[in-house]
Every structure is written in structure tokens, then in C-alpha cells.
Amino acid sequence: MNRRKFLSCFTTVTAAVTLPSLRGAAASSAHLFADTDMLGVLHDSARCIGCRKCEAACQKVNADVLPSPDKLKSPEPSFYYRSVMDKKRHTDFQRFTVVNRYKIEDRLPVYRKFQCNHCIEPACASACFVKALRKTPEGPVIYSPDLCVGCRYCMIACPFYVPAYDYDNTWNPLIYKCTMCAPRLAKGLLPGCVESCPKEALTFGRRKELLQIARQRIVDNQGIYVDHIYGEYEVGGTCWLYLSPVPHKNLGQPEVGKTAPTDLTADILGTAGLAAGILTALLGATCLVSSRRNKKYPAGHDAGDDRGDEQ
Amino acid sequence: MNSECKNNNTLLDCIKNNPVTAIILLVGLGLTVARFTSGIGGVTNLDNKNPWGFWMTFDLLCGIAIAAGGFAVTAAYYVFGQKHFGVFVRSTLTTAFLGYFFEVIALVYEVGQPWRLPYPIFWSQGTSSVLFLIGLCVFAYLMISFTELLPAVLEWLGKKDARKKAIRLVTPLAVIGAVIGIIHQSSLGALYVITPSKVHPLWYTTLMPLNFLVSSLFAGLSMVVVEGLLSHKFLHAYMDGQHIKTANRAVFGCGKAACFFMFAYLAMKVVQMADTSQHLSSGYGALFLAELAGGVALPALMLLTGIARKRTGLIQAGAIVAVLGVVLNRFNVSLVAFNYNLPAAERYFPSWMEIALSVFLFTLMVAAYRFICSRMPVLKTHKEYGEGVV
Ligand code: SF4
Ligand code: SF4
Numbered sequence: 001m002n003r004r005k006f007l008s009c010f011t012t013v014t015a016a017v018t019l020p021s022l023r024g025a026a027a028s029s030a031h032l033f034a035d036t037d038m039l040g041v042l043h044d045s046a047r048c049i050g051c052r053k054c055e056a057a058c059q060k061v062n063a064d065v066l067p068s069p070d071k072l073k074s075p076e077p078s079f080y081y082r083s084v085m086d087k088k089r090h091t092d093f094q095r096f097t098v099v100n101r102y103k104i105e106d107r108l109p110v111y112r113k114f115q116c117n118h119c120i121e122p123a124c125a126s127a128c129f130v131k132a133l134r135k136t137p138e139g140p141v142i143y144s145p146d147l148c149v150g151c152r153y154c155m156i157a158c159p160f161y162v163p164a165y166d167y168d169n170t171w172n173p174l175i176y177k178c179t180m181c182a183p184r185l186a187k188g189l190l191p192g193c194v195e196s197c198p199k200e201a202l203t204f205g206r207r208k209e210l211l212q213i214a215r216q217r218i219v220d221n222q223g224i225y226v227d228h229i230y231g232e233y234e235v236g237g238t239c240w241l242y243l244s245p246v247p248h249k250n251l252g253q254p255e256v257g258k259t260a261p262t263d264l265t266a267d268i269l270g271t272a273g274l275a276a277g278i279l280t281a282l283l284g285a286t287c288l289v290s291s292r293r294n295k296k297y298p299a300g301h302d303a304g305d306d307r308g309d310e311q
Numbered sequence: 312m313n314s315e316c317k318n319n320n321t322l323l324d325c326i327k328n329n330p331v332t333a334i335i336l337l338v339g340l341g342l343t344v345a346r347f348t349s350g351i352g353g354v355t356n357l358d359n360k361n362p363w364g365f366w367m368t369f370d371l372l373c374g375i376a377i378a379a380g381g382f383a384v385t386a387a388y389y390v391f392g393q394k395h396f397g398v399f400v401r402s403t404l405t406t407a408f409l410g411y412f413f414e415v416i417a418l419v420y421e422v423g424q425p426w427r428l429p430y431p432i433f434w435s436q437g438t439s440s441v442l443f444l445i446g447l448c449v450f451a452y453l454m455i456s457f458t459e460l461l462p463a464v465l466e467w468l469g470k471k472d473a474r475k476k477a478i479r480l481v482t483p484l485a486v487i488g489a490v491i492g493i494i495h496q497s498s499l500g501a502l503y504v505i506t507p508s509k510v511h512p513l514w515y516t517t518l519m520p521l522n523f524l525v526s527s528l529f530a531g532l533s534m535v536v537v538e539g540l541l542s543h544k545f546l547h548a549y550m551d552g553q554h555i556k557t558a559n560r561a562v563f564g565c566g567k568a569a570c571f572f573m574f575a576y577l578a579m580k581v582v583q584m585a586d587t588s589q590h591l592s593s594g595y596g597a598l599f600l601a602e603l604a605g606g607v608a609l610p611a612l613m614l615l616t617g618i619a620r621k622r623t624g625l626i627q628a629g630a631i632v633a634v635l636g637v638v639l640n641r642f643n644v645s646l647v648a649f650n651y652n653l654p655a656a657e658r659y660f661p662s663w664m665e666i667a668l669s670v671f672l673f674t675l676m677v678a679a680y681r682f683i684c685s686r687m688p689v690l691k692t693h694k695e696y697g698e699g700v701v
């Protein structure tokens with residue numbers, strides 16, 4: 001009676017609700033921005049001299065977000081000391097960007113700037129379960145500190161190990177990562193690091209144009225660059241692009257493949273919705289069949305009544 | 312947790328009778344204070360490249376996998392009408408409920424801003440995230456398993472009418488509970504699908520959700536057997552004759568089902584190995600094979616023999632190995648295979664405090680289980696509803 005009605009009703013409702021909602025969610029995350037005219041930055045390791053002026057500028061323009069220098073756990077002597085480059089550094093909650101020096105065989109050192117790559121389909125943003133990380137249509141991947149729960153799944157998801165966490169902060173630990181200077185872009189200013197580079201190793205612009213510039217540089221300077229623009233296809237394409245005189249993997253750029261990781265999970269979330277619908281229907285049906293077959297199994301019975309009554 | 316700690320004993324007696332438990336609780340409380348005064352960094356070895364560590368693996372991945380028995384047994388009983396599982400329905404539901412409840416408690420330690428834990432459900436839904444799906448599942452299953460247990464609670468409280476109403480909910484909830492359980496177990500595997508470049512290719516596959524689901528099913532069912540064994544040893548006083556008599560048949564039922572899923576899992580893994588066999592000769596390969604042989608094939612054979620020869624002891628031993636095998640698998644995926652590309656110096660190893668806090672939470676969970684079993688009709692049948700407290 002009631003139970004059967006309830007079950008069939010409930011089956012349809014669940015299927016109707018879960019299916020489209022999860023499908024929709026999956027679809028909305030993928031390919032939303034592909035092929036649009038996003039902003040980006042091109043870093044050219046053949047021009048970069050490792051002066052770290054970009055690092056200094058980044059600290060300055062983000063002074064209101066980053067902890068003030070006297071609060072730093074490991075303050076650096078000054079941006080003019082080059083000895084800090086003796087070891088590989090990484091971004092953390094005190095710095096959105098670092099420049100690392102790479103010694104490759106007997107050539108002069110090569111430098112590479114590290115910060116968020118602002119992926120076209122960012123794994124971090126799709127992994128964030130409160131939308132604290134968000135891809136803006138203009139290009140920057142931005143962060144809302146007021147929403148962040150601190151689950152750190154974005155850090156797991158980012159293929160480049162970019163988002164950093166403030167582990168020692170008890171009451172307001174947050175994620176720290178480069179914003180492509182979205183607040184400055186909104187005011188019509190250049191990103192702090194780009195503006196400060198004395199060698200034009202950083203070029204800001206539309207991603208499409210940056211790719212053209214990069215290709216032109218490879219052609220115009222035969223033998224200088226390796227024929228690979230890192231970020232053109234990596235993880236489905238990133239807004240920051242890199243040119244290098246040595247293979248990118250020698251500059252600590254990971255081999256991450258061309259598939260956007262977000263595509264992989266989008267499929268799964270879609271399947272989850274489908275599976276939920278089908279499973280509910282199947283199990284509901286089984287439930288009805290087995291209860292009808294089993295006369296000793298009346299509606300509204302309970303575990304207490306017939307547990308063990310087969311013995 | 313061995314010796315009795317009755318209500319009329321003083322606190323001091325309790326401590327004297329359970330010195331190990333007392334120490335665990337004391338250390339755990341101290342570390343809890345440390346966690347919430349000096350931050351996550353104060354008690355863990357986590358860093359920017361290793362954002363998830365022991366807690367995530369042990370409390371969440373392992374804890375939830377072995378709690379799968381809850382929805383599996385409930386579904387077998389209510390949905391598939393396998394009545395000989397009846398003896399385990401309430402005890403596994405209790406474990407599942409406690410498992411999920413303590414998962415939330417563990418999250419309070421694990422995330423940076425636990426007071427925002429309701430955000431993904433009530434405030435800002437990140438629907439593209441696997442973690443969002445997991446959050447929904449935890450939230451839903453917590454409520455479902457609690458409602459399914461309500462009859463036991465109401466019997467304990469002697470509320471006859473309310474119990475009658477609550478019982479009507481149990482069957483439909485068994486259906487939803489199973490669906491949510493299945494989705495939840497697979498989404499735990501799906502967490503790592505987004506990191507193809509970080510997980511060692513032997514463990515990484517886009518089929519990880521399926522691997523996690525099937526392995527959780529046999530882990531959960533094996534855990535039911537192990538739990539039965541432990542309860543029999545330590546909570547015998549709270550069982551009735553009926554329970555003890557029927558438990559044996561249920562052990563066979565769980566063992567059979569677990570055995571089936573183990574062979575299915577082995578077959579899946581062998582097929583998946585076709586693409587990755589070139590990695591088998593490395594150290595990771597050895598670990599991978601050890602996990603599969605010792606953690607799945609061995610217990611599967613033990614269960615098979617135990618069932619064929621009707622040897623309960625062998626089934627129970629196989630179940631213990633199977634649970635440990637799945638625990639090993641979760642550690643391998645999330646800690647050993649994860650970040651395999653990083654140099655040794657940048658890899659993660661848990662601090663003693665992380666381990667101690669997990670042990671602390673686990674101890675609390677066992678204590679809660681004992682509390683419930685000693686008071687509510689979980690391991691026995693309440694014959695006369697409304698007739699006072701057990
Ligand atoms: S590089 Fe990492 S943090 Fe930056 S957008 Fe891509 S996934 Fe997100
Ligand atoms: S740590 Fe914060 S930003 Fe990162 S996924 Fe979790 S909630 Fe989102």
C-alpha cells in the first residue's frame with residue numbers, strides 16, 4: 001500500500017532531481033571559457049636576468065593581502081640579495097611569486113618565474129566546494145577569503161602546486177596565490193610584476209596575441225628558443241605562457257599532459273547523477289519484488305521483529 | 312577498553328581499570344588544545360606540497376571505507392530480503408552512523424576554518440567539485456543512518472507509538488542509504504581523478520571511483536565480520552541468545568558477499584594493469600603487487616576456503632586481512648602514490664601528534680559504540696517495547 005506508492009513516487013522524484021542537476025553542474029564547469037579572449041602574461045626565460053624586481057613589486061602591490069614583512073617567519077634579507085636563489089624556492093603564504101635559478105650544464109644560468117598559471121580550465125576552482133576560487137571570464141583565477149573553509153582540496157588539485165596555505169594561523173588561515181593582479185587590472189593598471197620588469201621578460205596582453213608574439217620570437221631568433229610554448233596546451237591551456245632557451249622540464253615545469261583535469265571530473269559527476277537515478281530505481285524495484293515474494297515480510301515490519309526468526 | 316567500567320564506579324576506578332584508554336584520552340585532549348591554539352601547523356607535518364596527510368587517509372578514506380558495511384548489510388536485509396543478515400543490521404548501522412559522525416569531528420580538526428563547514432551545503436555550493444558531492448553524501452547519510460537507528464533509540468526510551476512511526480521509514484531509507492553510500496564511496500576515489508600528474512600511474516586511473524567502491528564493499532562487509540568477532544569477545548554481556556545463535560550464519564553471508572566483491576576487484580585490477588604493466592618492476596610495482604596479493608588475493612582465498620569448509624575462524628581471519636588490505640590501499644593511493652614525482656625531501660611523513668589524534672578519535676568512537684550497545688537494543692532483540700530501559 002503506502003509504502004509501494006511512496007517508493008515509486010520517491011524513485012521518480014530522486015531521479016528527476018539528481019539527474020539534471022548533476023549533469024548541469026558537470027557541463028557548466030567545462031569549456032566555458034575555451035577559445036575566448038582571455039588576458040595573460042608571457043614570461044621569457046631568455047630575457048629574464050633573475051633580478052627579482054618582479055618579486056619585490058608583487059610584495060608591494062599585494063601589501064594589503066600578504067602579511068607585513070615584520071611578521072614574516074623567514075624574512076628575506078632584501079630583494080637585492082641573489083644568494084637566496086642558491087636553493088629552489090616555492091611560493092607560500094608570504095609570496096605569490098618567486099624566481100628560481102637553474103644551472104644547466106655549462107651555459108649561463110637560466111631563470112624562471114613561478115606563480116599561478118591561471119589555467120583556462122582551472123582544477124583548483126573546479127575542486128573548490130564553496131566556489132572560493134573562481135575563474136573570471138577575463139582570465140584571472142581569483143579567491144574569496146570569506147568563503148574558504150580551508151579544506152585544501154584546491155592544493156591537491158592544482159597540477160603546479162600553486163595554492164599555498166597559512167598552516168600556523170589559528171583563527172584565519174587562508175589560501176594564498178597570485179591573482180594576476182585582478183584588482184589592478186580592474187583599474188586599468190598592469191600587473192605589478194609586469195610593470196616592474198626592467199628587461200621586458202614579462203609581456204602582458206590577450207592570450208591569443210601573446211601566443212603570436214611567442215611564435216614570432218621563436219622564428220625570429222633561430223636557435224635561441226626551444227620550439228615549445230609552455231602553457232599553450234598544458235592542462236588544456238594556461239593564461240601564463242613561457243618561452244625558454246632550454247627544455248621547459250629543466251626549469252622545473254612539470255609534464256602535465258594536455259587534458260584539462262576538470263574534464264575528467266566533469267564526466268564523473270555526470271555519471272554520478274545518472275548512477276544515482278538508475279540505482280534508486282533498481283533498488284526500489286528490487287525492494288518491492290522481494291517484499292512481495294516474501295510473505296513473512298510485511299510492510300512496516302522492523303528489524304526487532306524478525307531478526308533471527310529463521311532459526 | 313577491555314575491562315568493565317560500570318556506572319557506579321568512580322572516575323578513578325575507570326582510569327585504573329583502563330590505563331591505556333586514559334592515557335590516549337589525556338594525550339588526545341592535550342593535542343586538541345594544541346590544534347586549536349597553534350593551528351594545523353602546530354600539530355601536523357603538512358605543507359604546501361602535501362596538503363592532506365594522515366588524518367585525511369585514516370579518518371576519512373579508511374574510516375568511510377570500512378563503514379560501508381552499514382549500507383551494504385542494511386540493503387541486503389531490507390532491499391534484497393536476505394533475512395539472515397538481520398542479526399547485523401543494527402550493529403552495522405550503529406558503526407556506520409558513528410563512522411560518519413566521527414568523520415565530521417575529524418573534519419573539525421582537519422580543515423582550517425571548521426566553523427565554515429556548513430558553507431558548501433547551505434551557503435555557497437561548488438557543484439563542480441567532487442568534494443561537494445562528498446559533503447552532500449556525508450550530510451545526507453548522517454541523517455539517514457540516524458533515522459534508521461531511531462527505532463532502537465525509541466525502544467530504549469520506551470516510546471512505543473513513535474517507534475511504530477519511525478519503523479515505517481526504515482525500508483525506503485535503506486534504499487536511499489544504499490544509493491548515497493555507493494555514490495559516496497565512489498566519490499572518495501573520484502577525489503584523486505583530478506590529479507593525473509600527481510598519482511603514480513599504477514594507482515591512477517579514471518576508474519578510481521569504481522575501484523574505491525568495490526574495495527569499500529568488501530572492506531565494509533569484512534569489517535562487519537571483524538566487528539562481530541570483537542563484539543562477541545568484549546560485548547558478550549549485551550547480546551541475547553538469539554543474536555549469538557544466528558550470528559554464525561550471518562558471518563557466512565557477509566563472507567560470501569565480501570569474497571564475491573574481492574574476486575571482482577581482482578579481475579578489475581588485472582584488466583587495468585594492462586596499460587601500466589611497464590611500471591611493475593619498480594619499487595612502486597613491488598608495493599602494488601604486495602597490496603594486491605597480500606591485501607586482496609590472500610584474504611579472498613582464505614574466505615573461499617573458510618566458506619567451503621565451513622570454518623568460521625578462517626572467515627574471520629580472512630576478514631581481518633581484507634580490512635588491513637584496504638587500509639593499505641588507501642594509504643598507498645593518498646600518501647605513497649600521491650606526489651610520487653617529488654624528491655624524497657619534499658615528501659610527507661606524519662607527525663606523532665597526527666597519529667595520536669586519530670587514535671584518540673578512534674577510541675572515542677569505540678567508547679560511543681560500547682555506550683550505545685550497553686543501553687540500546689543493538690546486539691539483541693527488545694522483546695517488550697515500552698517496557699523500560701534495557
Ligand atoms: S595554476 Fe593551479 S592555482 Fe593557478 S589556476 Fe591553475 S590550478 Fe588554479
Ligand atoms: S581550501 Fe578554500 S579555496 Fe581551497 S578548495 Fe578548500 S574552500 Fe576552496
Ligand code: SF4
Binds near residue numbers: 057181
Ligand atoms: S600578477 Fe600580480 S599577484 Fe601575480 S605575481 Fe604578478 S604582481 Fe604578483
